[in-house]
Amino acid sequence: MIVKVADFFTFLNRCFSEGVGKFDEIILPVKSSKENNNLHFASIKKGARFDFETVQLDTYRTIDPVKVLYYLSREKVLPAHYPPKRRLIIGVKSCDLRALEILDKAMINNEFVDQAYKHWRDNAIIISTDCLSITNTCHCTLTGGKPYSESGFDINLSKSFYNYHLTVGSQKGEELVEFMKKSITIEDDKPDILKNVANQRQEVIELLNKQNEEYFRSEDYSGLINSKLSKWETYSRECVGCGGCTNICPTCYCLILNDETKSEQFVKVRSYDSCQLNGYARVAGGGTPRPKMAERFRNRYMCKFSYMKSNFNTIGCTGCGRCTDVCPAKIDFRRTVSYLDK
Amino acid sequence: MHNPYEVIPGKIYDIIQESPLIRTLRINLEKPISFKTGQFIELSIPGIGEGPFTPSSSHYISETMDVTIMKTGFVTEYVHKAKVGDRVGIRGPFGSRYPLEKFECKDLLILGGGCGLAPLRSLFLTLLHDVEKYKSITFLAGAKTPQDCIYKDEVTNWRKYDNVKFLRAVDVVPDGEKWDEEVGVVTVLLKKAKINTAKNPAVVCGPPIMMKYGTMDLLKMGYKEENLYLSMEKKMYCGFGQCRHCVMGKYYACKDGPVFTYDQIKNEEAIWD
Numbered sequence: 001m002i003v004k005v006a007d008f009f010t011f012l013n014r015c016f017s018e019g020v021g022k023f024d025e026i027i028l029p030v031k032s033s034k035e036n037n038n039l040h041f042a043s044i045k046k047g048a049r050f051d052f053e054t055v056q057l058d059t060y061r062t063i064d065p066v067k068v069l070y071y072l073s074r075e076k077v078l079p080a081h082y083p084p085k086r087r088l089i090i091g092v093k094s095c096d097l098r099a100l101e102i103l104d105k106a107m108i109n110n111e112f113v114d115q116a117y118k119h120w121r122d123n124a125i126i127i128s129t130d131c132l133s134i135t136n137t138c139h140c141t142l143t144g145g146k147p148y149s150e151s152g153f154d155i156n157l158s159k160s161f162y163n164y165h166l167t168v169g170s171q172k173g174e175e176l177v178e179f180m181k182k183s184i185t186i187e188d189d190k191p192d193i194l195k196n197v198a199n200q201r202q203e204v205i206e207l208l209n210k211q212n213e214e215y216f217r218s219e220d221y222s223g224l225i226n227s228k229l230s231k232w233e234t235y236s237r238e239c240v241g242c243g244g245c246t247n248i249c250p251t252c253y254c255l256i257l258n259d260e261t262k263s264e265q266f267v268k269v270r271s272y273d274s275c276q277l278n279g280y281a282r283v284a285g286g287g288t289p290r291p292k293m294a295e296r297f298r299n300r301y302m303c304k305f306s307y308m309k310s311n312f313n314t315i316g317c318t319g320c321g322r323c324t325d326v327c328p329a330k331i332d333f334r335r336t337v338s339y340l341d342k
Numbered sequence: 343m344h345n346p347y348e349v350i351p352g353k354i355y356d357i358i359q360e361s362p363l364i365r366t367l368r369i370n371l372e373k374p375i376s377f378k379t380g381q382f383i384e385l386s387i388p389g390i391g392e393g394p395f396t397p398s399s400s401h402y403i404s405e406t407m408d409v410t411i412m413k414t415g416f417v418t419e420y421v422h423k424a425k426v427g428d429r430v431g432i433r434g435p436f437g438s439r440y441p442l443e444k445f446e447c448k449d450l451l452i453l454g455g456g457c458g459l460a461p462l463r464s465l466f467l468t469l470l471h472d473v474e475k476y477k478s479i480t481f482l483a484g485a486k487t488p489q490d491c492i493y494k495d496e497v498t499n500w501r502k503y504d505n506v507k508f509l510r511a512v513d514v515v516p517d518g519e520k521w522d523e524e525v526g527v528v529t530v531l532l533k534k535a536k537i538n539t540a541k542n543p544a545v546v547c548g549p550p551i552m553m554k555y556g557t558m559d560l561l562k563m564g565y566k567e568e569n570l571y572l573s574m575e576k577k578m579y580c581g582f583g584q585c586r587h588c589v590m591g592k593y594y595a596c597k598d599g600p601v602f603t604y605d606q607i608k609n610e611e612a613i614w615d
Contacts, residue, residue, distance in 0.1 A: 077345070077347040078345060078347040078348065078349060080345045080347070106584065107584070111582060111583060111597065112344075112346040112582045112583070112584065113343055113344075113346070114346070114584060115343060115345055118343075253584070253586070254585055254586045254587065255579070255580065255584065255585045256579060256585070257347075257392070257579055257580060257585065258391065259386050259387070259388065259389060259390060259391045259392055259431075260389070261386070261388035261389045261431075262389060266349035266351065266386065266388065266431045268347045268349070270585075273585070273587070275586070280577075280587065281576065281577050281587050281588070282577065283415075283575065283576065283577050284393065284414045284415030284416075284417070284418055285414045285415065287550060287615050288615060289576070289590075289611070289612035289613075289615040290612065291615075295611075295612075302591075303586075303589075306591075306592070307589060307591065307592050310592035311592065
């Protein structure tokens with residue numbers, strides 16, 4: 001289906017100003033500053049004025065992963081009462097959707113369900129968008145991904161000049177499209193637009209391939225997995241162990257649990273933790289399985305390429321490159337993998 | 343939908359000071375908790391925090407629970423300040439159990455030291471419930487000094503059974519303390535116990551260093567890797583495989599363990615630390 005970009009924004013505008021669609025919150029990527037093209041997710045509340053200027057749906061991923069909207073940095077898990085809150089999340093990129101698939105496996109499975117996470121998942125509609133440009137740490141194609149989504153969304157939008165090619169990915173998406181049709185025009189597919197979307201997608205893949213051509217990856221990461229600790233020591237020498245990479249990673253979900261009970265009712269609160277921190281796995285009495293920085297550094301890579309592969313049957317990296325962006329020591333994740341995997 | 347963070351409140355009805363650093367909390371539970379011996383729970387001190395501990399009572403008892411805890415860190419310091427009547431919370435049970443069915447008709451060896459006797463007491467009491475099912479049970483327990491020995495009041499009872507042998511060793515006997523049992527690290531008892539290792543199971547739990555050398559000794563004696571059951575103590579924070587603090591390679595100590603066979607985990611990194 002095809003919808004005009006202007007029409008889609010008219011619909012969004014009505015959602016904000018007139019409460020169309022009954023969304024409690026609409027979340028979309030906006031420019032973080034005038035100086036660069038960095039984006040972050042902003043939440044626009046019902047009734048707020050909507051500024052088109054700062055919204056950018058079709059460039060590359062935001063600074064913060066979409067994880068932060070589902071797996072909050074701090075959240076009460078007992079008692080598990082969550083107010084109903086219908087959210088529309090727009091401009092989610094393929095790397096983040098693939099990460100949500102991994103978080104789903106980690107958080108909603110046969111053994112347990114994290115109720116807060118499930119609540120946020122159940123009550124959000126995702127409109128994903130194709131990446132029409134990339135940032136210099138993007139490397140989804142190295143991890144088996146693409147700069148556009150093929151699943152995991154309710155609706156996907158691929159921009160083609162003044163139009164969006166719209167793909168429905170779920171029942172929720174289907175319903176939203178029907179609802180949109182009441183206030184804006186949605187037309188049938190046009191071959192020239194489909195062709196242009198396909199061409200654009202190929203162009204972005206080529207950009208990614210060119211950007212990352214120097215980085216090596218083996219089929220099964222066996223080189224990396226079997227690397228000796230001395231090799232890891234070489235590459236982790238500059239790591240200060242701040243844990244920024246794990247906090248910003250869309251697939252990291254390690255948590256600490258605090259007891260914040262003040263009355264009869266027991267209260268448990270979870271917040272992010274990081275395996276890069278020295279005290280992470282330390283037990284009472286002082287023993288820790290990974291006392292050296294190099295061991296903790298290795299743990300993150302092993303988690304992504306070996307442990308998550310064993311547990312979830314998929315590697316835990318979607319190639320968003322945020323860990324490289326955030327690193328105060330400028331350690332490039334791609335380069336480390338490339339070096340160790342050879 | 344079940345909330346894995348659900349806490350079952352309980353009240354301490356008795357405290358046994360086992361040794362200067364180890365005490366057993368006896369807890370009345372508001373709702374019964376059915377666990378299988380070997381599994382662990384998370385015990386909360388309200389407003390302070392929680393930690394993973396293994397019940398030390400038999401799994402045939404679900405209305406009350408004994409938990410034996412050593413004073414060794416932040417939360418356990420508060421455990422040692424707790425008084426009879428105080429409220430605590432329990433989450434769980436979590437993780438794997440001792441496979442009792444594999445111990446039937448066998449000569450079972452239990453090797454433990456220090457506060458590692460806590461889960462072993464649970465196992466032992468559970469085994470005593472139908473002790474005739476097992477060909478023999480040899481329980482070897484170690485402690486630093488005679489006053490560090492725990493479950494002192496129960497020893498006489500434990501030695502009443504024909505097919506049960508309960509032997510103790512202490513590392514040293516300080517001046518002024520009385521001790522007429524073995525002296526040395528717990529593994530010295532292995533020679534004394536005359537054990538038949540072929541196809542028989544052994545269970546090990548204790549401080550990391552004891553588990554490491556205990557396991558090595560048992561392997562040397564001829565125990566098979568798949569018959570050695572280890573209770574691995576890691577930082578089990580959530581209890582069900584979410585928080586990842588207790589990962590040992592592809593395994594989680596909390597949901598794949600805490601009871602592992604040596605065969606399962608021998609190739610994972612830093613298992614003894």
